[in-house]
Amino acid sequence: xxxxxxxxxxxxxxxxxxxxxxxxxxxxxxxxxxxxxxxxxxxxxxxxxxxxxxxxxxxxxxxxxxxxxxxxxxxxxxxxxxxxxxxxxxxxxxxxxxxxxxxxxxxxxxxxxxxxxxxxxxxxxxxxxxxxxxxxxxxxxxxxxxxxxxxxxxxxxxxxxxxxxxxxxxxxxxxxxxxxxxxxxxxxxxxxxxxxxxxxxxxxxxxxxxxxxxxxxxxxxxxxxxxxxxxxxxxxxxxxxxxxxxxxxxxxxxxxxxxxxxxxxxxxxxxxxxxxxxxxxxxxxxxxxxxxxxxxxxxxxxxxxxxxxxxxxxxxxxxxxxxxxxxxxxxxxxxxxxxxxxxxxxxxxxxxxxxxxxxxxxxxxxxxxxxxxxxxxxxxxxxxxxxxxxxxxxxxxxxxxxxxxxxxxxxxxxxxxxxxxxxxxxxxxxxxxxxxxxxxxxxxxxxxxxxxxxxxxxxxxxxxxxxxxxxxxxxxxxxxxxxxxxxxxxxxxxxxxxxxxxxxxxxxxxxxxxxxxxxxxxxxxxxxxxxxxxxxxxxxxxxxxxxxxxxxxxxxxxxxxxxxxxxxxxxxxxxxxxxxxxxxxxxxxxxxxxxxxxx
Numbered sequence: 001x002x003x004x005x006x007x008x009x010x011x012x013x014x015x016x017x018x019x020x021x022x023x024x025x026x027x028x029x030x031x032x033x034x035x036x037x038x039x040x041x042x043x044x045x046x047x048x049x050x051x052x053x054x055x056x057x058x059x060x061x062x063x064x065x066x067x068x069x070x071x072x073x074x075x076x077x078x079x080x081x082x083x084x085x086x087x088x089x090x091x092x093x094x095x096x097x098x099x100x101x102x103x104x105x106x107x108x109x110x111x112x113x114x115x116x117x118x119x120x121x122x123x124x125x126x127x128x129x130x131x132x133x134x135x136x137x138x139x140x141x142x143x144x145x146x147x148x149x150x151x152x153x154x155x156x157x158x159x160x161x162x163x164x165x166x167x168x169x170x171x172x173x174x175x176x177x178x179x180x181x182x183x184x185x186x187x188x189x190x191x192x193x194x195x196x197x198x199x200x201x202x203x204x205x206x207x208x209x210x211x212x213x214x215x216x217x218x219x220x221x222x223x224x225x226x227x228x229x230x231x232x233x234x235x236x237x238x239x240x241x242x243x244x245x246x247x248x249x250x251x252x253x254x255x256x257x258x259x260x261x262x263x264x265x266x267x268x269x270x271x272x273x274x275x276x277x278x279x280x281x282x283x284x285x286x287x288x289x290x291x292x293x294x295x296x297x298x299x300x301x302x303x304x305x306x307x308x309x310x311x312x313x314x315x316x317x318x319x320x321x322x323x324x325x326x327x328x329x330x331x332x333x334x335x336x337x338x339x340x341x342x343x344x345x346x347x348x349x350x351x352x353x354x355x356x357x358x359x360x361x362x363x364x365x366x367x368x369x370x371x372x373x374x375x376x377x378x379x380x381x382x383x384x385x386x387x388x389x390x391x392x393x394x395x396x397x398x399x400x401x402x403x404x405x406x407x408x409x410x411x412x413x414x415x416x417x418x419x420x421x422x423x424x425x426x427x428x429x430x431x432x433x434x435x436x437x438x439x440x441x442x443x444x445x446x447x448x449x450x451x452x453x454x455x456x457x458x459x460x461x462x463x464x465x466x467x468x469x470x471x472x473x474x475x476x477x478x479x480x481x482x483x484x485x486x487x488x489x490x491x492x493x494x495x496x497x498x499x500x501x502x503x504x505x506x507x508x509x510x511x512x513x514x515x516x517x518x519x520x521x522x523x524x525x526x527x528x529x530x531x532x533x534x535x536x537x538x539x540x541x542x543x544x545x546x547x548x549x550x551x552x553x554x555x556x557x558x559x560x561x562x563x564x565x566x567x568x569x570x571x572x573x574x575x576x577x578x579x580x581x582x583x584x585x586x587x588x589x590x591x592x593x594x595x596x597x598x599x
Contacts, residue, residue, distance in 0.1 A: 002584045004331055005387035006577045010308025011036070011326040014288035014300045019064040023290075023298055024048065025310055026055055027326050031573035035069055035088070038310060038324055045324055048088035054571050059114075061107045066133065068094070068114055070104060075567025076535040077101065081116065083133050094136060101126070105150020109157045115141075115150040117162070124492035128162060128176065142176050142183055147493050155204040161186075163195070168501040169378050169415060171195055175225070187228030194218060197243045200225075201250060208233075208253055210241040216411040220244055220255050220268065233268055234275050240409060245289040245297075252315070254297050256286050258409050260340055260352060261382040263287075265299065265313070278313055280320045282306065285382045298323075304356075305335040307385035327385070336393050338383055338401075343436035345405070345429045349417070352410075353402035353433065354383060356393040357442065368447035368472075368591035369437060371430065372401045373463075375454030377418060377501065380409040388580050392587060398443060404429035404459075420503045421511055427462045434470045447591040449526075451475035451583065454539060454568065458483075461517035461547070464524045473590035474524075475583050477531045478539050478568055481547040482516040484509055489540040521550050527557040529586050531579055533566035 011025040021040045026033045030047070033054040038045045049055055049069060056079045057070035067088070070079035078101050081094040095102055097120055105115030105128070114133060117126040121140075126148045131138035142148075147165040151173070154160070160176040162183075172189035176182070189195060193213035200207050205225055210218040219235035234241060236257060244255040251271055257264040263286035268275040284303030292298050295315050302308040307327035313320045329335070338354035345351050357367070370392055374381040381401040389399045403409065404426045406418030418426040430450070438445045450471050452460040457479015464474045480486045483502050487495050495505075503511055513519060528551070532544035544560060551558040561582065563575050570579050 002387075002391045002581055003577065005391045006580050007573075008307045008329045008331070008385065008387060009326050010302065010385065011310050011324050012288070012300050012302075012308055013058065014290055014298055014310055015058055015060055016290040016292050016298060017060045017064045018062050021292070022064075023292070023310055023323070024058060024060070024067075025288075025300070025324070025326075026058070028571075028573060029326065032571060035067075035084075040323075043323075045326070049084070049091075051082070051091070057104050059104055059106055061111050062109060063111050066111070068104060068107075068133075070102065072567075073098060074535050074565040075533055075563075075569060075571055077537050077567055081114070092136075094131060094133065103149050105160065105162065106152045108153050109155055115153065115160055117148045117150055119493060122492075124496065126493065128160065130160075130178070141178055141181055146496065151198055152200070155200065155202055161198065161200075165497055166192065168497050169194060169412075173198065186223075186225070188213070188223050188230045197245075199244060199246045201246070208244055208246055210244060210255070212240075212412055216413055218242070220253065233273075234266075238411075240411070243287070243289055245291055247291050247294055247297075249294040251294070254289050254291070256289065258380075261285070261354070261380060261403070261409060263301075267315070278320070280318055281313060282311070282320065285384050302327075302384040304337050304383050304385055304390070305332065331390070334394050335385075335390055338389075340383075343433055345432045347425075349405060349429075351402060351404055351429050351433070353400055354381065356389050356399040356401075358393050358396065366444035366447075367396055367398045367442050368444050368587075369398045369400060369449070370587055370591070371433065371448065371450045372399065373404070373430065373450065373452035373456035373459040374401070374407070375452065375456045376408070377406040377426070377455045377459075378408050378415055379455075380407050382409075388584055391584055395588065396592070397587070398437075398440075400433065400437065402429065402433055404433075419501060420508065423502070423511075424462070424466070424515055427459060427466055430459065430463045431467045431470060434467075447472050449473035449475070449587050449591050451477070452479065453477040454479065457539075458517065461521075462515065464526055464528065465517045465520035466515075466523075468523045468525050471526045473526050473528075473587060475529045475531075475586065476544070476547075477570075477579070478533060478536055479530075479543065480539055481521075481543045482512065482518040484512040484516070485518075485546065486539060486543055489542060491537060494538065518547055518550060521547060521556070522554060524551065524556060524558075527586075527590055528559070529582065530558065530560045531570075531582075532560075532562050533568060533570070534562055534564045535567040538568040 011027045013026040015024045024037045035049040059068045067084040072079040083092040100120045102118045125145045128142040150162040163171045170192045173186045174183045195211045198209045212218045218240040220233045220241045223230040240258045242256040253268040265278040265281040284301045288300045297313045309327045310324040338356045437443045457476040532541045548560040
């Protein structure tokens, strides 16, 4: 049953509690994301928070006795902060502005203050604030007309480093003097680029990060805050360095490399100026790197067969160990590892995709196919646990998840191949994917469905309207039906960044009209299932409502389901089950027949 796949849980967003041998993480074991902790001495996990809505963000104080958590309201992403003390027994509200967004910037070295940004002054402007957690008093320390994200404090507490999002993919870093309230761009940010995963040395003079400032892919780099000199430590011209963390003794940098969607865990020795792969780490997707102590590194790992748990790697022993068992599944023997494949699109571009199938040998009968398109578009489908993929593959489907042009993980050039008026080239990639799949003897070309979330929802609708003969069914989840109405109705600060990717209101209106699925919905011949969250602050629910109203007016086959207590993401367990049960049943009914699907 699909329910068996949907009820599998995971642990994610790992944090190490300073000065304690504790690791915290988020999990939906109770049906909604809450904070849990794992203690090494007792080797047990226990729930810390019992808040009424999902926990979005967590940060522990340098002394390890206090914690900040962020919680939003019914998926609206407008999180508010709460102070936890006495191991989570005492919960004190810190912000009370539910109409505004808040982004946490971490604890001060003095352990008394936190930094955060919020758009309280203006919907499009995120100013930076510093707040005393005991008194609750806060002050505005910097104003900015755009999106800012405080990253962390200088070790002496006199300054903050924050990030400004300049385009849909590029950002730059600034140093804010908390005494003068003046900010200066770091001299390393002298080109449009991505500057991610910044960590500072204890003396505050040296920084480490990953950036593509001088390359197509992100490199692991070291720089001087005083001189701005940037040194490249590790670079692969094909793959991105993803994240890095400096060990407490400042001898090692732990980092990950994104190789075709899979994570490679690696260590760079600052004394020997060399690096090596950690061969003992399981194959999958690694995130949330954090040092427990000088000799032990913690991380979360997800794979198609490991739904998500906390692992540790001990340097002296060169061993990895799974320390939580949140992602246990009775379906373990049924879970499928995908095959990483590629095809050549209309212009010769090589496009990768993951293929999930129960049996890759030549079957006696052809199988129906479901194509899943990720959102973003500056994102990447990766080999993690996807319950619907696994269920459908075990029901005899072939599930295909491509990283079409515009996806992250393959360098700057690849991610920019679909910008603005090149948008439909990425939709054409889907048509050529179907052409490639048609060459497989296991594929039924008359039973191919497509689904996607967010931007992937737009891609689904665009594929159904511009290549209607290719598809037998479609599922649109919080998708965009018209870029003009989306840009007009999304948040002001988000609009400025999304226009760089999609095109500009006024300047590109003719192109928006030309490609809008809403304007071509009469061409849809496949049954369509649409989902949206009423509280979506990214893609307004009106994007779904206007499309469905248009199609229903012509008597087309379309069904709409709106989650009243969700936003852009389907976070609550009951809704998660409802969503995916409906999707799976829809594809079973529309694509499967008794001579195609295994009993």
